[in-house]
Amino acid sequence: MAGAVQATDVAVVGLFPGKAVLVIDGGRPATLAVGRSTKSGVKVVSVQGEQVVVEINGTRETLRLGQRVVKSAASTEAPTVNLTADSRGHFLAAGSINGAPMRFLVDTGASMVALGRADAERARIDYLKHGRPSVSQTANGMVRTWVVKLAEVNLAGVTLHQVDAAIHDSDLPVALLGMSVLNRMEMQRSGDTLTLRKRY
Known part of the structure; x- marks a missing residue:
């Protein structure tokens, strides 16, 4: 059942003025300027300080540097957020x-x-x-x-x-x-x- 659901895995590994460095589905880091999209349809909407707004499968996500999210294209699947603890164990x-x-x-x-x-x-x-x-x-x-x-x-x-x-x-x-x-x-x-x- 899970194999029929297409999901996009996006990690933010770098942020610069007007640009974000993303790792998509475990691939090589890709630098995208605001307004640009990848072939898989991930778009960088805006970059502000340590946060970037990306559009994945038609929905917008606000992510911090170092954060990763898996977004399913299936509308029936419950929205999910994956957080990684920092060095002090805080999420x-x-x-x-x-x-x-x-x-x-x-x-x-x-x-x-x-x-x-x-x-x-x-x-x-x-x-x-x-x-x-x-x-x-x-x-x-x-x-x-x-x-x-x-x-x-x-x-x-x-x-x-x-x-x-x-x-x-x-x-x-x-x-x-x-x-x-x-x-x-x-x-x-x-x-x-x-x-x-x-x-x-």
Whole structure:
């Protein structure tokens, strides 16, 4: 059954202004400028800092340097994200909130997605107007937060809508990918690889 499904394996091995170096299906590294496509149909849409937006089998993925994704052309297969642990054992992923690029840290100890004030402003979240005042427990004690609904969260091409999030009154070094997203995914860890598969 699996043999009938055509999938594209894309890894980001280099990023430069206006260009990305991709390894596709385990082949030789290919340097693609923004707007260019490979023969297999992988297109570089944009490059911003340490992130690149690529189009694979007609859908867009936001990937970080060193990240790899396998995208199936079969529409019936659940969208999947494969993450590799860093040297400290943390799983980081590129994505977006309401279209604004974000860097996520997978955190099973967080009850919901957590964003700092600056990230919330970039995603145009008016949390003071639309958020519900709350408090969250952190390593530094209790902090003031606002609970909101995120219209759209995209994680390496997997999109979720109406996601609960806590906006912190201060900046965070990275957005936390908490259980309000992870509960809507199937998680499977194998060594240094974490696979997230969207539930239907």
